[in-house]
Structure formats: C-alpha cells, structure tokens
Amino acid sequence: MAYTPQDYGNLLGMSGFGETLLNNHFTLYQGYVTNTSKVLDKLEEMLRDGKEGTPEYAELKRRLGWEFNGMRLHEYYFENLGGGGRIDKEGRLARKISESFGSYEAWERDFRATAAMRGIGWVVAYEDAIGEKIVNFWINEHDVSHPIGCTPLLVIDVFEHAFILDYGLKRADYIEAFFENIDWGRVEGRLT
Ligand SMILES: [Fe+2]
Incomplete structure (x- = not known):
C-alpha cells in the first residue's frame, strides 16, 4: 500500500517561516513519499519476476533507506513544529x-x-x-x-x-x- 503524504498546512503563518519556504518544503517532502512508494512497488514487482539477484534490485534496496528516511524525518520535523516553543521545565x-x-x-x-x-x-x-x-x-x-x-x-x-x-x-x-x-x-x- 502506498504511503500518503501528511498535510502540514497548519504550519503556514508560523512566525519565522515564510509561506513560500514552507510550501517548497512540503513539495520536497511529498517527493520523498512518492519515491518511497515507487521504490517499494518496484522492488515488489522485481521480486515477483525473480529479479532479486540483479544489480538493479541491489541499487533500489540501497535507495530505499534514503527515500524512506527522507519521508519520515520530514514528518518528525514538521510534526514537532507549530507549538509555542516553551518546554515544561517540570515535565x-x-x-x-x-x-x-x-x-x-x-x-x-x-x-x-x-x-x-x-x-x-x-x-x-x-x-x-x-x-x-x-x-x-x-x-x-x-x-x-x-x-x-x-x-x-x-x-x-x-x-x-x-x-x-x-x-x-x-x-x-x-x-x-x-x-x-x-x-x-x-x-x-x-x-x-
Ligand atoms: Fe527538508
């Protein structure tokens, strides 16, 4: 099943972050989501076709960590924004x-x-x-x-x-x- 890009539109208007910068960043993030799904789909297809021993399969396997972490790191990043910046010192x-x-x-x-x-x-x-x-x-x-x-x-x-x-x-x-x-x-x- 394909990964779905999360919507971080709630961050638009956040102080210190311009809208253009944020929108560009969201687009870049969405690229990682799309590519993670593409790489996984391609690997699944190649495995089905018995192509797991090929250099192409190996290269896609190497690529997967980059795309997946590119997706997930951006999700952690955007999700830890949008707050008031004050930590509960007693927490x-x-x-x-x-x-x-x-x-x-x-x-x-x-x-x-x-x-x-x-x-x-x-x-x-x-x-x-x-x-x-x-x-x-x-x-x-x-x-x-x-x-x-x-x-x-x-x-x-x-x-x-x-x-x-x-x-x-x-x-x-x-x-x-x-x-x-x-x-x-x-x-x-x-x-x-
Ligand atoms: Fe980024």
Whole structure:
C-alpha cells in the first residue's frame, strides 16, 4: 500500500517561516513519499519476476533507506513544529534532558551547536532507552548514522532548503525561529 503524504498546512503563518519556504518544503517532502512508494512497488514487482539477484534490485534496496528516511524525518520535523516553543521545565522530558546533560540549558547549547555545524543534514535528539539517556546526533545523510534502537524525539532539518530562502546564511537565526515554534508536548509524547 502506498504511503500518503501528511498535510502540514497548519504550519503556514508560523512566525519565522515564510509561506513560500514552507510550501517548497512540503513539495520536497511529498517527493520523498512518492519515491518511497515507487521504490517499494518496484522492488515488489522485481521480486515477483525473480529479479532479486540483479544489480538493479541491489541499487533500489540501497535507495530505499534514503527515500524512506527522507519521508519520515520530514514528518518528525514538521510534526514537532507549530507549538509555542516553551518546554515544561517540570515535565518528564525536561527532567530526562537534565539527567542526560546536567541541565536543560546544556542540552539546548549542544543541540544548537550541533545544528549550526558546517555541512547540511539533520540534528536529532534521540532517546536511547537502553542507556537511559538523550543524545543529540548529527545525521549527515538521511540514511546514515542513525543510532540503532533509539527513538527520535526532536528533529531539525538543516539542509539549505529548510532556511536559506528566509535567512540566507544566517543559520543561527533559523535555529532560533525553530526553537520558538517547537511543539514540546508532541516531542514529550515521543518518549518511550
Ligand atoms: Fe527538508
């Protein structure tokens, strides 16, 4: 069954995010959804036809992680926006963050610094349920270096398409706008 693009039109009008930028970003996201379904359909068809031993099949298998994660990372990103940007400092998530980093502020400094790194990609605050801690990971490509078994809590897109139209090279201003619009309730709901 094909994946269906989610509608994030509720984010239009959000402070610090221009409509053109957001609409472009939604279109880009929809491309990942379409391609994820296309790759899965093609793999299914090739398997049915006994073509699983071919280089074409192998290449599509390699492609799947890129398209699927491109889809899912954008969904996490858009869904953790549209809020008021204020975390409940007494809440379960803030406590967990403080336990992991010593304080909420230390975690935020780490997250912002990671998002401001040179290069394009994603930053994801992951919950490692086994190690019982939260770790901010730099993700260079959609399909590479996600920590296994961990749960994504907060996701920021730092590919240039996510900010350059509104902010040019001022990535720190984009990160600030992102923080002002985080839906912390949604993020806390992702805790295991
Ligand atoms: Fe993006």
